[in-house]
Structure formats: C-alpha cells, structure tokens
Amino acid sequence: MRVDGKPEGLRQSMSWVHTYSGLLMGWLLYAIFFTGTFSYFRNEINDWMRPELHTSVEDEHTLARVLATLNSVAPDSENWSITLPGPRQVAVSASYREPNTDPENSRASTKRLTLDASTGEEVQARETRASGFFYRFHFELHGIPRIWGRWIVGIATMLMFVAIISGVITHKKIFSDFFTFRPKKGQRSWLDAHNATAVLALPFHIVITFSGLLLLTGTILPYGSQGVYESGSNFRGNRGNTGMQSAREVTAPELPSASQNPPIVTALTPMLEEAQRQWPVNGVGSVTIDAPNTSRLMVTLNERNSASLLSGGRGGGRSLRFDGTTGKVITPETPAATQETSVIRKIRTVIVTIHEGRFAGPLIRSLLFLSGVLGTFMAASGMVLWVVKRLPERRKLGRTPFAHRLVEILNVGAIAGLSVAFAMLFWMNRLLPADMEGRGEWEIHGFFIAWGLCALHPLLCSHRKAWLHQMALATLMYALLPVLNALTGGSSLVHSLINGQQSLASVDIILLGMAALHGSVVWWLLKKPAPQPAPRAARAPRPARAAPASASATPAARTRNKTTDASASLPSSAALATDAVLEKAT
Amino acid sequence: MMIVISALLLMWMGFVALATTMAKHQDALGSKLFTTRQQYAWQAAGWILLALSLGPCLLRWNPSIALAAWCGLLTIATMALGLMFTYTPRLIGMVKMVIGVVNTFTHRPAAQVSG
Numbered sequence: 001m002r003v004d005g006k007p008e009g010l011r012q013s014m015s016w017v018h019t020y021s022g023l024l025m026g027w028l029l030y031a032i033f034f035t036g037t038f039s040y041f042r043n044e045i046n047d048w049m050r051p052e053l054h055t056s057v058e059d060e061h062t063l064a065r066v067l068a069t070l071n072s073v074a075p076d077s078e079n080w081s082i083t084l085p086g087p088r089q090v091a092v093s094a095s096y097r098e099p100n101t102d103p104e105n106s107r108a109s110t111k112r113l114t115l116d117a118s119t120g121e122e123v124q125a126r127e128t129r130a131s132g133f134f135y136r137f138h139f140e141l142h143g144i145p146r147i148w149g150r151w152i153v154g155i156a157t158m159l160m161f162v163a164i165i166s167g168v169i170t171h172k173k174i175f176s177d178f179f180t181f182r183p184k185k186g187q188r189s190w191l192d193a194h195n196a197t198a199v200l201a202l203p204f205h206i207v208i209t210f211s212g213l214l215l216l217t218g219t220i221l222p223y224g225s226q227g228v229y230e231s232g233s234n235f236r237g238n239r240g241n242t243g244m245q246s247a248r249e250v251t252a253p254e255l256p257s258a259s260q261n262p263p264i265v266t267a268l269t270p271m272l273e274e275a276q277r278q279w280p281v282n283g284v285g286s287v288t289i290d291a292p293n294t295s296r297l298m299v300t301l302n303e304r305n306s307a308s309l310l311s312g313g314r315g316g317g318r319s320l321r322f323d324g325t326t327g328k329v330i331t332p333e334t335p336a337a338t339q340e341t342s343v344i345r346k347i348r349t350v351i352v353t354i355h356e357g358r359f360a361g362p363l364i365r366s367l368l369f370l371s372g373v374l375g376t377f378m379a380a381s382g383m384v385l386w387v388v389k390r391l392p393e394r395r396k397l398g399r400t401p402f403a404h405r406l407v408e409i410l411n412v413g414a415i416a417g418l419s420v421a422f423a424m425l426f427w428m429n430r431l432l433p434a435d436m437e438g439r440g441e442w443e444i445h446g447f448f449i450a451w452g453l454c455a456l457h458p459l460l461c462s463h464r465k466a467w468l469h470q471m472a473l474a475t476l477m478y479a480l481l482p483v484l485n486a487l488t489g490g491s492s493l494v495h496s497l498i499n500g501q502q503s504l505a506s507v508d509i510i511l512l513g514m515a516a517l518h519g520s521v522v523w524w525l526l527k528k529p530a531p532q533p534a535p536r537a538a539r540a541p542r543p544a545r546a547a548p549a550s551a552s553a554t555p556a557a558r559t560r561n562k563t564t565d566a567s568a569s570l571p572s573s574a575a576l577a578t579d580a581v582l583e584k585a586t
Numbered sequence: 587m588m589i590v591i592s593a594l595l596l597m598w599m600g601f602v603a604l605a606t607t608m609a610k611h612q613d614a615l616g617s618k619l620f621t622t623r624q625q626y627a628w629q630a631a632g633w634i635l636l637a638l639s640l641g642p643c644l645l646r647w648n649p650s651i652a653l654a655a656w657c658g659l660l661t662i663a664t665m666a667l668g669l670m671f672t673y674t675p676r677l678i679g680m681v682k683m684v685i686g687v688v689n690t691f692t693h694r695p696a697a698q699v700s701g
Contacts (some may be wrong), residue, residue, distance in 0.1 A: 179605055179668040200664045203657045350650065359651055363590065367658030374661070 011170055018166040022382050023407070025156040027414035030379040032153060034418055036138035036208075037372030040357050040365055041510060042131040043088045044503040049429045050125035054491035056091040056117040057499040058084065063272070063287065064265045065120025066092050071264070074098065074111070075293055083286040085117050086304055087362045087502040092117050129440030130425045133447070139216065142444070150219040157212045163382075164205055167198060174199055190385045197378040204371035205378070211355035214348060264292055264324075268299060271322045274329070275301045279318065289324075297324025362502065369510075380415045387411065409458045409466075416470035417454025419518060423477035424450035426511070430488040464525065471522045479515035482508040590659065593642040597663035600635030602681060603628045605667065614671060616682040624689070636660075 022029075038045065047053055062084065070080050077096040085092060092115040114123050133142065140149035168174070178199065181192045198205065218225060268287075275284050285304025291297055299322040321330045353359055357368050387408055394400055428446035432439045458466035485508060486492035496504040606617035606628045620628070643652040643659070670677055 176608055176610055178608070179601070179664065179671050180610055181668050181672045183672060196665070196668060200668075201661045204661070354654060364647075364651065364655050364658065367655060367662070371658060371661060 011172070014166040014169040018163055018170050019386065021159045021166065022163040022379075023386055025159045026379060026383045026386075027410055028152070028156045029160050030376065030383070030414055031418055032138050032156060033372065033376040033379050034422070035134040036212075037369060037376055038422070039135045039138055040360075040369045040372065041506065042135045044507050046128070046131040047090045047503040048485065048490070048507040049128040049130055049426070051430075051485070051488060051490035052123050052125040052434075053091045053114065053116070054489070054496075054501070054504060055119075056085065056115075056123070057501065058117040062092065062117045062120070063268070065117075066094060066115055067265050067268070069113075069115060069120045069122070070094060070096060071293070073113075077292065079288070079290050080292055081286065081288040084284065084304075086285060090117075090501045090503050091115060091123060092120075126434040127440045128429055128443065130429050130443045130447075133444050134422070134425065139212075142448075147219060150216055154213065154216040154220045157209055157216065160209045161213065164198075164202075164209060168202070171195055171199070187385070187388045187391075190381055190388050194378060194381040194385055197374045197381065201371040201374040201378075204368070205375055207351065207354055208372075208375070211351040214351055215355060264289070264297070267297070267324060267327060270327055271299055271301060271320070275303075275320050278320065279303045291324075295325055298322070298330075299324050362506070366506075383407070383411050383415070408463045409455075412458040412463070412466045412470060413451075413455030416467060416474060417451050417457075419474040419514070420454050420470055420477065421447045421451035423474055423481065423514075426481050427477065427484070430484050430490075468522065468525050471518050471525065475515050475518040475522055478511050478518060481511045589642045589646045593639045593656070593659055594663055594666075596635050596639035596642070597660055598667060600632045600639065601663060601667045602685075603632030603635060605671075606632075606685060611671065614675070614678050614682065615685055617685065620689075627692070 063082070066082055067080075070077075070082075074080070074096040077098060079097045080094065081096075082092060082094045083089070093112065094115055095110055095112045098109045098111060114125060115121065116123050136142070139153050140146050141152060142149070144152075171177075174195075177192070177195060181189070181196055183189050272284060282304040284301050286302045288300040288302070289297070290300075300319055301322070302319045322328065323330055357365060360368060387404065390404055394404060425443055425447045428443040432442055436442070454470055457470065460466075461469070482493050486495075491499070491501055491504050493505060493508040495501075496508065602615070605611040606615045606620065607625045612618040612620075617625075617628070639659075640652070640656050643656045646652065647655055
C-alpha cells in the first residue's frame with residue numbers, strides 16, 4: 001500500500017495491515033478484552049455486588065439447614081437440588097420443583113432460592129445488573145439491537161484475528177527478543193511491552209479470539225444451522241435470543257422458619273462421608289434429591305469442579321447415586337453420559353469451553369484472568385504505540401495533525417476512561433439505595449455517564465494531564481472500593497479471608513490489584529519529567545540509569561532513543577523544543 | 587500449590603537454559619564463550635525441562651485442562667524471567683554463577699571432543 005507505487009516486502013505490507021486493523025477497532029477491542037477479562041470473575045463480582053449475601057459462611061451444618069428449609073418450604077416437591085457454596089459462590093442456591101403442576105409447562109414450576117449458608121434462611125438480595133451487563137457488553141455491546149451488537153463485535157474479533165496474525169509476521173525477532181524488556185526508552189519500550197504481552201500470552205490470544213469468533217458464528221453465519229434446524233433457534237449460537245434469563249425472575253414464597261432436622265439429614269450423613277472419601281480433593285459440590293420424604297427417595301451427589309474440556313465443563317464430573325431408603329450406592333461413579341458426538345462438535349466444545357472458562361478452578365481462572373489482563377494491555381499499548389511512533393513525524397511537521405490529536409483523545413477516553421467507568425459500576429452498586437426503583441438500570445447509566453465524561457475530559461487539557469488525571473482518579477476509585485465494601489454492609493477482605501469466602505475475597509483482591517496497576521501508571525507519569533523549557537538539565541540523570549540495559553546500543557542509537565523518550569506522550573510543541581535542543585547536541 | 591510451584595520452577599529453569607544461547611542474554615548469563623557443543627547441550631536441557639514441566643500439571647489436572655494450565659503457567663514463567671533480566675540484575679548474576687559452576691563440572695576439554 002505504498003503511495004509511491006514501489007514494491008514492498010511481505011513484512012512491510014503486514015505491518016501496514018497490522019497497524020490499521022488494530023487501530024480501526026482498537027478501542028472497541030480494548031473494551032471487549034477488558035470486560036471479557038472481568039467476565040471470568042462475573043459470578044464472584046455478582047456475589048460482591050449483593051452484600052446481603054456476605055453473611056453467608058459455610059460450615060458442616062450448612063447442608064442440614066438447607067434441607068430443613070427445603071423441607072418446610074416444599075415437603076411435597078418431587079425434586080430438590082442444592083448447590084453448596086464454593087470458590088465461585090458464597091451462598092447456597094437451591095431449587096425445587098413444585099408438585100402437581102401442568103405437565104406441559106414444567107419449567108415454570110421450578111422455584112429458585114438463594115439461601116444463607118450460616119442460617120439456612122432465604123436471602124432477598126438487592127437488584128443488580130452490573131455483572132450481567134459487562135458480561136453481555138463483551139459480546140453484544142449495549143443499547144443497540146442485540147444482533148447488531150454481535151455483528152459489530154464479530155467484525156472487531158475478525159480484525160483482531162487479522163491483527164494477531166499480521167502482528168506475528170511483522171514482529172521480526174520473536175525469539176531473540178523473547179525475554180527482552182527495555183524500559184525508559186520511549187518507543188522502544190512501548191514496542192517491547194506490546195510484543196511481550198502479545199507473544200508471551202500468544203496461545204491465549206489466538207485461542208480466545210478464534211473461539212470468540214466461533215461463539216458468534218450463530219449470528220454471523222447462521223445459514224448452516226438454518227439449513228439443519230427449521231428456524232435456527234435451536235442452535236446453541238442463537239440461544240441468547242431465546243431463553244437464558246427465563247427462570248431467574250421467579251420469586252419465592254415467604255419462608256417459615258427452619259424446623260428441626262428432618263430425617264433426611266440423618267440419611268444423608270453416611271452418603272456424604274462416602275463421597276468425601278472418594279473425592280478427597282474436590283469434595284461435594286451439589287446435591288440432587290429426588291422424591292424427598294417418600295420411599296422412592298434417591299440422592300445424587302456431584303463432585304465439585306472435576307470436568308474435562310471435552311465434557312464442555314459442565315456436568316462432566318463424577319457423581320454418586322444412592323438409594324435413599326437403603327443408603328446403598330446404585331451406580332458407583334457414573335462417568336459423564338458419553339453421547340456419540342462428531343469430531344467437529346468435539347473440537348467446537350473444547351474451544352468454546354476454553355473461552356468461557358467454565359471448567360476452571362480458582363487457579364486456572366486466575367491464569368485465564370492474567371492472560372486476559374495481558375491481552376488488554378497489549379491492545380492498549382498498541383494504540384499508545386501508534387501515537388508514540390508518529391511523534392517524529394509530528395515534530396518534522398511542526399504541528400499536530402488532526403488525526404493524531406483525535407487518536408490521542410480517543411486513547412485516553414477509551415483506555416483510562418473505561419477503567420474509571422468500570423470502577424463506577426461498583427460504586428453505583430453500593431451508593432444507590434438498595435431498594436431503589438430501577439437501580440439495575442442506574443448502575444449501567446452510571447457506567448456510561450462516567451465513560452462519556454472521561455471521553456470529553458481530554459478535550460479540555462493536554463494529553464499528558466488527561467492521562468494523569470484519569471489514571472489517578474481510577475487508582476483512587478479502585479483503592480477505596482474494598483473500604484466501601486466493608487462500610488456498606490459487605491464482608492471486609494479480612495472477614496472473607498478468615499471465613500473462606502473465596503468469591504468475595506478474590507474480588508476485593510482484584511480491585512486492589514487494579515488500584516496498584518493504575519497507581520503504578522500514575523507514578524510512572526509523575527516521575528517522567530513534565531515538558532520544560534530547559535530539557536537538557538531535566539534529562540541529565542537519565543543516561544546513567546538507562547546505561548546497564550542499553551550497553552550494546554550505539555551512542556547514536558542511544559541518543560535517538562532518549563529523544564523519543566523525552567517526547568513520548570508529551571504534547572507536540574514541548575516535544576519539538578526538547579528535540580531541537582537534543583538534535584543540536586548530537 | 588506445590589505442584590504449581592514445581593511446574594513454574596521447571597519452566598523457569600528451562601527458559602534460563604534456553605536464554606544462555608540467545609545473543610541478547612549471553613552477557614548477563616556468562617555464556618558468551620560456550621562451545622557449539624555446550625550450546626546444544628544447554629538448549630536440549632532447556633527443552634527437556636520445559637517438557638518435564640508438563641508432568642506436574644498432568645498430575646494435578648485432567649490432560650485437556652493440564653495443557654491449558656501449562657500454557658498459562660508458561661506465560662507467567664517467561665514474564666518472570668523477562669522482568670528479572672530487566673529489573674533484578676543481581677539475581678541474574680547469581681544465576682550466572684550457578685551456570686558457571688554447572689559448566690565447569692560438565693565441561694569436557696575441546697581436544698577430547700575434536701579428537
């Protein structure tokens with residue numbers, strides 16, 4: 001794509017493709033990566049956002065209490081199912097099917113309850129839409145028709161895929177630069193950071209982008225499934241358009257207080273011991289009881305978290321089924337019902353499961369989260385790099401072209417602004433009155449208002465100041481959130497760590513991590529000397545500090561690097577002055 | 587937890603071994619004067635260590651998940667080494683000493699090799 005029509009190599013043309021496929025959708029991709037990364041912890045965040053649940057602490061009597069509650073609420077139910085608290089949920093979720101209902105409409109008769117693990121009583125949590133909102137945002141945006149949102153995200157994902165592949169081709173020295181990060185060298189450092197975050201988590205980036213595309217195929221290429229199924233709506237990819245939020249809105253009746261231990265508890269104890277013996281590591285995650293309070297009683301215990309990627313991460317674990325009256329195991333360890341599935345189907349399952357991380361225990365979840373953070377940083381550094389790389393050109397021109405200024409403004413608004421807006425979600429969640437009408441909506445409004453303000457703010461001040469202000473604001477907002485959590489009825493980090501409320505503790509820790517991340521950017525910006533009329537004096541200690549890392553660089557290259565560094569992310573006029581002096585010196 | 591730490595350690599050592607043959611890190615790791623033979627040996631050791639690091643993951647997880655975890659841990663190990671090269675030259679100096687010691691113990695004089 002050279003204007004002068006000269007031939008160019010593969011690498012150069014790929015470099016061009018990489019730059020513009022990345023830049024065009026960069027801000028959107030950044031937002032998708034950001035919200036998608038947090039979606040790995042959306043169950044945890046959903047717990048955090050309902051402080052009413054935070055008193056729930058599991059102990060050995062939790063199951064007994066839950067059974068007592070179910071026994072008093074639905075003694076005649078044909079089926080109870082209970083999911084115990086775990087790394088991803090702090091409260092007990094239970095559901096029961098009501099007897100004697102219309103057989104044609106079985107779904108509506110299932111009632112769901114959220115129970116406090118320490119009391120066994122039902123909890124009426126506040127309305128919150130925040131975690132569902134950012135999860136949905138990462139694949140269908142917000143405020144536009146769902147199908148459009150998915151199309152836009154799909155196109156952005158495709159461009160991401162293009163950017164990753166062309167980026168690998170463009171990157172000349174993947175292996176010799178593998179462990180290299182050279183700080184304090186302006187463009188060089190940004191390029192190193194961009195490369196490192198891209199290459200080191202490359203398997204993740206490729207898989208997540210490709211699987212993201214696969215997940216959206218139902219929307220973008222519906223023809224295959226339309227051909228097979230009549231309406232296409234049976235296909236998984238379109239599931240979001242039909243069901244998904246159906247059963248959640250069902251409200252439960254008022255609970256009478258829990259009665260004495262029902263006989264079923266005594267029957268269950270040996271079964272639980274047996275399960276604990278067989279699965280010493282993971283333990284029991286959920287319990288299903290068929291026909292409670294009858295002679296046909298049947299108990300199924302499911303192991304917590306033991307799936308493989310092939311099983312799609314759900315229900316693939318081992319389970320034990322007991323005859324309730326004799327207490328005997330009916331089928332010892334039934335493996336997951338292995339249906340005959342095609343290879344293509346299996347590959348899809350594996351790839352999609354990795355994307356959604358449904359299989360992941362706390363450790364792998366944090367690995368996925370960290371890789372997501374790297375990906376988010378990769379997108380951000382790529383866009384900053386676009387600006388930094390064009391500073392010499394700008395200096396030559398002696399002014400800032402409109403496009404450059406536009407990218408600068410969008411960078412601050414999209415990158416720093418999103419951090420502030422995301423923190424705003426958490427703040428709104430706690431500051432809006434718990435019983436407010438439409439508070440779920442207002443959490444989301446708060447997010448967009450904050451983001452909009454952050455997008456306008458860089459118009460009013462210099463590029464550097466805009467970064468500094470917004471990053472400082474984000475740092476403050478994230479750092480204070482764990483405090484706000486404890487002050488507004490939530491379980492403090494100390495409390496949740498002591499009581500093993502993993503989901504709550506992990507959110508608080510992530511928020512503190514976000515504060516540290518943004519804080520270090522603020523620190524770095526502050527340490528970086530502001531544009532000054534006498535740049536040589538301000539720059540004097542630099543070369544000495546940078547020396548060990550740049551031992552192999554030639555003096556000329558070092559000066560050049562220094563020059564770019566001085567002007568990186570500074571407004572162009574100041575950079576021009578700095579540069580003129582330095583160039584004279586060389 | 588022990589499993590994760592051991593996997594990370596194996597990976598990290600594997601990456602150090604691989605880095606000894608990379609031009610950029612030969613100064614820091616003192617491997618500039620390695621003979622070709624030594625370079626091959628270190629490289630082989632590096633790959634073997636990386637392969638071995640899959641072992642602990644397989645002990646902990648079902649194979650499909652173990653691979654995913656292994657990739658994630660590789661990212662952490664490389665990041666750690668990369669940041670150490672930049673920010674903890676002293677620690678890298680210690681690594682250099684260990685490499686030197688290992689080398690003196692395993693080194694065969696060049697005459698024997700060529701003869």
